[in-house]
Every structure is written in structure tokens, then in C-alpha cells.
Amino acid sequence: MCGRFVLNASPEEIADYLDLIGLEDFPGRFNIAPTQPILIVVEGTKPEPGSNLPNRQAMLVRWGFMPGWVKDPKEFPLLINARSETAIGKASFRAAMRHRRILIPATGFYEWRRPPKDEGGKPQAYYIKPKNGGIVAFAGLMETWSSADGSEVDTGAILTTSANRSIARIHDRMPVVISPEDFTRWLDCKTQEPREVIDLMKAADEDFFEMIPVSDKVNKVANTGADLIEPVAQRLEPAAKVVKKDDGQMSLF
Template identity: 60%
Template sequence: MCGRFALTATPDQTAAFLDVAGLEDFPARYNIAPTQPILMAVAGPPQAPGSNLPDRQPMLVRWGLIPTWVKDTREFPLLFNARSEGAAEKASFKAAMRHRRALVPASGFYEWRQTGGKKGQPYWIRPRHGGLVAFAGLIETYAEPGGSEMDTGAILTINANADIAHIHDRMPVVIDPRDFARWLDCRTLEPRDVADLLRPAQLDFFEAIPVSDLVNKVANTGPEIQERGEIGPEPEKVKRQKSGADDSQMTLF
């Protein structure tokens, strides 16, 4: 799963990576958590031939998708992750999979090796060769009872590859820059046309660095949470929960 991540690149670096314009200045964020605003990129409106306008646009989205049909958000679970294997059919995500696919820029993400059902050793998981990655995201615009609208989103996950599986059995779906246009093209490509992009990252793409438990607290937002820490003892094997709520989403919080 992906319950915390970081985006520490400059706005210029992020804009160049996503090929978007109009990013306002924003500080590095080392400990992004659900319900906070996150940056996503979506396909822009159709452009006239010869237009020089960028074909992608940035959006600030609340991390935690709320489907349009939800009546009471207080009784609805926090959907910050979506299992990619069934997202195209699941009521909570199928509309967004068809109409509102997005990219989530990140410098890396955090994961916890589980110990007896509790958070164990935290890891900072980043691209081995540095730079940014783009997670596969979904966006849904939720109309609140008062009439105001709120853009909400989730990150798609997949079975972890061998580099990550010893820490957690899920990882975010990473979209290669060569596939950005395909993933974002909701006008001509249906979910089945981009299903091949929903796969684990290649082996050796990520490196996992043990860090201290400072990252456990959302209030800790400085670069020190990414400093290498000591690896705790190996956990005993624990039985994983059955898949009920999407991606066991509340296990970190």
C-alpha cells in the first residue's frame, strides 16, 4: 500500500517531469499523509492544431477519494489507496478509472514492515537512481451537501515486487514517463486499454532505506525523517487480513 509519501523536488523540477505549466511555488514535503492536499496531473482539454499550450494540467486534490454517490462521509472509509486489480469494476473507483486517471508525482514513499499486526520498522523507499516517480492516481469530484465541490483522489496499488515484498505485500503502481500520455488519455482509451500499465515496478528500480520512527508522526515534517536508522529485529510471521476494505487502508493509522 502507500500510506505516506514525499515530494521534495522543486516546482520547476516537478513541472518539467510532468510536462505541466502553472505550478505555484511550494515547499518540499517530507511526510505527506492521507486527508492532506496532494498534487496530481490530468490530461488537459482538447487543443486546437498547432497550439503551444501544455496538454496536461496540475490539480490540488484531497488525498482520500470520495465517490459521488456517498451520502455521509463520516460513515465512509478513507479511500487513499485503490487495489488496481479490481478498480475498473469496483463501484468506488470504476467511474474515475474510466474518466479521471491521473499522475501523482513523488520522490518516494514510506512503508512499514509489519510486526505482530503493528507498525514495525519504517523504510524510506525511493528510486535507486534518484529523481521523481509518478504513481497512478484517480480523481473524483465530490459535491458536498452544502453545494461546494471538493476534488479527491487515491493512489493505485499492486502486488509488491521482490525488492519490496519482504517489507509489505503491496506497492504503488508506477507509470513510466513514456506511458504518461496513454495513462492520462481518458477520451479515447478505456481502462482495459491501459490495464498493462498496472504492474509492479521493475526489480532494482527502488531502494529501501531503514529510517527512524520519526516518520510515524504526521507532525514530523522535516528532512531528518529520511535519515538512515537502525534496522529492528526480524518480525515473526503474521497472518495477513483478508482483503475487505481496499488495500487494508486503515492499518497504518
């Protein structure tokens, strides 16, 4: 699951990392939420032979995937994530996996550790970012939805996978991260079929991300300041329970 993320790098840093045609200036965003516009990257037209110009292009889409065959958006669920394990065969994402794979730049994302129901308490929010800082590129899918009146809306979703052991301490899913050396293969929908990029849809290495406890201000979409990613004191984990075994020995579990 990925329901909020951050992109606070400069346009120049994003363009350099993703080898993009120049980007217009824009402010950092610290609480990007579903239905809002998100920056995505698509493979552009093939450059002229011998040209050193980048051919990847950036555009804005609505975060919330809408398959082209949907008749009434009000009756269709908001698809902000797509499970990488099933996206190839799922009706909603099958065409996009074959024809419209994208990259979604981010500098981090949020996740919540929810305590067991019998323990009570509030979920703890975490800001999850690369340990070395910088930008990451989430794997994503894009679809253009056309209404009956002819208007069009470009939409997108983030692909997720089973969390690595580090992230699994707070949540069982995480975004798929595409490494720079794999950008071209992921975006190449002309020669690379979905089954040929399955190996890219995997969890990041154990030590790639760090998890920083942050305040619950991120829960409100109206909060958008840089203070959202400032560390806070982590809520204490519940103490281990002590039980007696039949042999009278004490045990922790």
C-alpha cells in the first residue's frame, strides 16, 4: 500500500535523475494524496540518430487509475495502487501493463503501523525515504479515460509488492522501486512485454530505505508543510506478555 508520498526535489534534480526533457519549476510537495495531480515519466519519441537529447517526457496525471472501459467513474473504486503480482492478468491493469508503464518520481512515502485491535492506541506514521537521500522512481501504470462527452483524463497508479523485512515491521506492502539502470527496460513497452519485466517488480534491498517516525499531521490532506517529515518520538511498543508454561517456567513471546 502507498497512500501518501513526497516529492521535494528540484526540477533540475528530477530531470537529471530521470534523463528528462526540461521541467518547469514547481514547489516541493510533502503530502501528495489520492486524486491529486502527480508527476509521471513516460518514454518519448525516439530521438534522431546521434542525438544526445533525452527522449523521456514528464506529464501530470490524476492519482487514481481509471481503465478505459469504465462507463461511470462514480461507480468504480479509486485504484491508487496495483498489486504487481496480479497486474499482468487483472482486467483493470492488463492493457496498461502492456502499453503504458510509467515511472513516478518521489523522495519518500508514508506508511502507518497500526497496533493490534486488542492493544488499542493510535497508528504510528512513518516517513520512509532512501537512506542516502535523493530521488526514487516508483513503478507505475497509466491510462487515459474518455468520458461520453469526449473529454479525457490521464490517470495513474503505483505498483506495489510484498514488503521486505525492514518495511514489513510496519506494513506488508511497499512500492516497487525501479533502479536507474532499468528505467529504459521498464518504460519500453514496444519491445519489452510484461512477462519480460516481471523481474523488476520486486522489493527494494533491506538497507535501501530508512523509516522515520513522524507526527499524525500527515493524516490530514490540508497539511502540506515540510514539518510533516520532521522526526518525532516514536510511540513505545507494547511490552511483551509474560505467561506461564505447564512446566512452571516463565516465557516471553
